[in-house]
Amino acid sequence: MGKVALVTGGSRGIGLATARALAKSGMRVAITHLGTEPPPDLYAVRCDVRDAGAVDEAFTAVERDLGAVEVLVANAGITRDRLLATMTENDFEDVLRTNLSGAYHVARRAIRSMIRRRAGRIIAVSSASAIIGARGQANYVAAKAGMIGFARATALELASRNITVNVVAPGWIETAMTRDLPDATREAAAESIPMGRFGTDEEVAEVIAFLAGPGASYLTGVVLPVDGGLTLER
Numbered sequence: 479m480g481k482v483a484l485v486t487g488g489s490r491g492i493g494l495a496t497a498r499a500l501a502k503s504g505m506r507v508a509i510t511h512l513g514t515e516p517p518p519d520l521y522a523v524r525c526d527v528r529d530a531g532a533v534d535e536a537f538t539a540v541e542r543d544l545g546a547v548e549v550l551v552a553n554a555g556i557t558r559d560r561l562l563a564t565m566t567e568n569d570f571e572d573v574l575r576t577n578l579s580g581a582y583h584v585a586r587r588a589i590r591s592m593i594r595r596r597a598g599r600i601i602a603v604s605s606a607s608a609i610i611g612a613r614g615q616a617n618y619v620a621a622k623a624g625m626i627g628f629a630r631a632t633a634l635e636l637a638s639r640n641i642t643v644n645v646v647a648p649g650w651i652e653t654a655m656t657r658d659l660p661d662a663t664r665e666a667a668a669e670s671i672p673m674g675r676f677g678t679d680e681e682v683a684e685v686i687a688f689l690a691g692p693g694a695s696y697l698t699g700v701v702l703p704v705d706g707g708l709t710l711e712r
């Protein structure tokens with residue numbers, strides 16, 4: 479039987495594409511969702527990653543129905559873009575709690591069985607903006623850069639247990655998160671990308687599936703930009 483994978487925020491966008499790619503590779507996939515109805519063909523559990531208790535319940539349900547989680551994709555994330563001068567405490571805290579504390583909650587819960595089994599893959603979905611910065615995203619960039627630090631530290635802690643922790647850092651990807659940007663922002667963004675276009679959620683999902691698969695067994699603590707060359711020129 480295939481490995482059990484859990485993708486947080488798997489109801490749409492990069493998370494959903496990742497769930498599909500992992501399922502295609504033969505894994506038994508569970509997703510978490512919050513406000514979006516999950517597709518009926520995927521095993522789904524409702525979970526707010528900001529809440530450690532809800533995360534524990536979600537893992538318990540997955541363990542009961544599918545088995546211990548061997549691949550964790552910490553994908554759930556939000557933006558609350560504002561320049562620092564007008565960024566409220568709430569804008570800052572909510573982005574940190576969802577992206578960074580959320581990754582901490584799910585990783586801490588996942589390693590319980592991974593350590594016992596001496597095997598596991600954790601993949602965190604950060605952002606190219608964590609490497610190059612982004613105006614109006616001090617909260618988001620802080621959270622996504624924090625995820626890179628978190629992955630490096632935990633990769634060191636867990637390597638001897640055969641658990642790898644890696645990061646993907648997507649650039650501009652065509653999803654709900656970027657679809658509603660003003661045309662001028664989208665055009666300027668596309669011009670700044672050496673490959674001249676936004677990426678697709680499938681293109682990110684394929685890289686995550688590689689990190690979850692047999693080809694990445696000796697890779698840990700790395701940050702893989704999936705960004706059409708965006709971070710190269712900075």
Ligand code: NDP
Nearest residue numbers: 487491492511512513514526527554555605648651653655
């Ligand atoms: P979407 O906005 O399409 O999806 C976000 C996902 O996160 C949804 O499934 C949503 O669940 C889930 N989510 C949000 N808040 C919570 C929460 N508190 N608890 C649990 N789940 C939550 O975004 P993308 O697919 O574009 O982004 C996926 C990841 O990729 C994010 O971490 C994002 O920061 C990152 N990323 C995206 C880029 C892009 O250009 N699109 C670029 C770089 C990084 P639901 O809908 O069910 O509420």
